[in-house]
Amino acid sequence: MEIRLLRYFLAIASEENISKAAKLLDITQPTLSRQLKQFEKSLGMKLFYREKNKMRLTESGQLLKSKAEEIVFLSDRMEQEFLNRKETVLDGTIMIGCVEADNSDTIAMFLEEMIRQYPNVRFSIFSGTSDTIIERLDKGLLDIALLLEPISAEKYEKIIFPRKERWGLLVSSESLLAEKTTISVNELIDIPLLCSSRLEIQTMIQSWLPLENQKLNIVGTFNLIFNVFSLVENKVGSALTIEGAITNRKNENMKFLPIIPEIQTNCVLIWKKNNLLTPTIYNFIDRIKKAFES
Structure with missing residues (x-):
């Protein structure tokens, strides 16, 4: 064809x-x-x-x-990559997948720095669930991806970001829970909960409980947190989420309660192993590596 x-x-x-x-x-x-x-x-x-x-x-x-x-997109990118390799000045487009997290502003900081140094570099950010982002990464439609652990990373190289994401419970401001400033793991057992539809996240959340046979009362799942804001506001359930996913979306109708003892998760930047990347993408990854090593 x-x-x-x-x-x-x-x-x-x-x-x-x-x-x-x-x-x-x-x-x-x-x-x-x-x-x-x-x-x-x-x-x-x-x-x-x-x-x-x-x-x-x-x-x-x-x-x-x-x-x-998809095929034409990948063909155009491949042609552009070979053209880029002939140039001494970095250019081209970095395709980035990004989950809802506090560390997304770290990616923005590195992009700003790189574009200031190389004005011909462009970027495209795709936001979505981890599953969707990984699918696009595997197809070659994305170059790199910022994801929230846990993930199966056997096929990928990765950089662990030093700033961790803090877990908590997003509750309605009109609920009795809103009178609290934090919430314990044990208190989660009796609360109607909304949580991520990712099996890896559900397994991780279940592992927080002190007793193996204890079960959380999960009344619903979501892929993106903003999809359940109205459900939280109307007290259908309280949402387990990282604080970074709601940092720029907080409103007076909801309150974030950090879980105690504090539970944190790493964000990781990943890309496919043994994948031919452009000099521009290598440069972007390398500057992140060096920044975190220093």
Whole structure:
């Protein structure tokens, strides 16, 4: 499957019109129509429904579109990486995945420093859950990722950030719990809880309990903390979270209670082992390493 044909296909999908796509691609309409027919024939499936002045994707076309976008993106990045290696001045784009955490401002600090030194460097930050970020990292759609431990890191190189993330309970300001300044691990047992949907996090939280057979009353799970703010405010449950995930989102309707004895988690910067990275990305990783070693 040629990259050229995927570009033709994506242009038609975007413009929904052969003539407009041909103009965008700077080729003739008959040529594009012929290429599309040959492409569909080679795949053994129709990619578009033909209407009078519009081309609509079939179900097969929609599936191909999602994959084609990734393939073309990776192809463009690879070409750019080889071009970058010919240059003495660092440039290009750093693709970063980032979870909700206090250490995200550390990443921002290093980006600011690097861009000041190398004005041609650009960056793109993707925020999401750890599972989504790892999936994109494995596909090559991200270069590096800032994640919250615990994670399975056998496939990755990593840098442990020195500043730890503090765990606590996010409660409604109208609940009796809001009268407290901290909350103990034992007190969590009788509280309706909302927690991360990640199995690794749930296992870690369960390990906090002093007795092996004790169970937490988990009434709901979430992937991103802001999705349950209204549930916390309305006292459906209290959310177990790190303080850094809500630092810039605190409001008078909720209160964060640190857990005692204090429980902390590391943030880690990871990237795939044995992966060919651009000089720009190597430089970015290296400056973080040196900063934490000093």
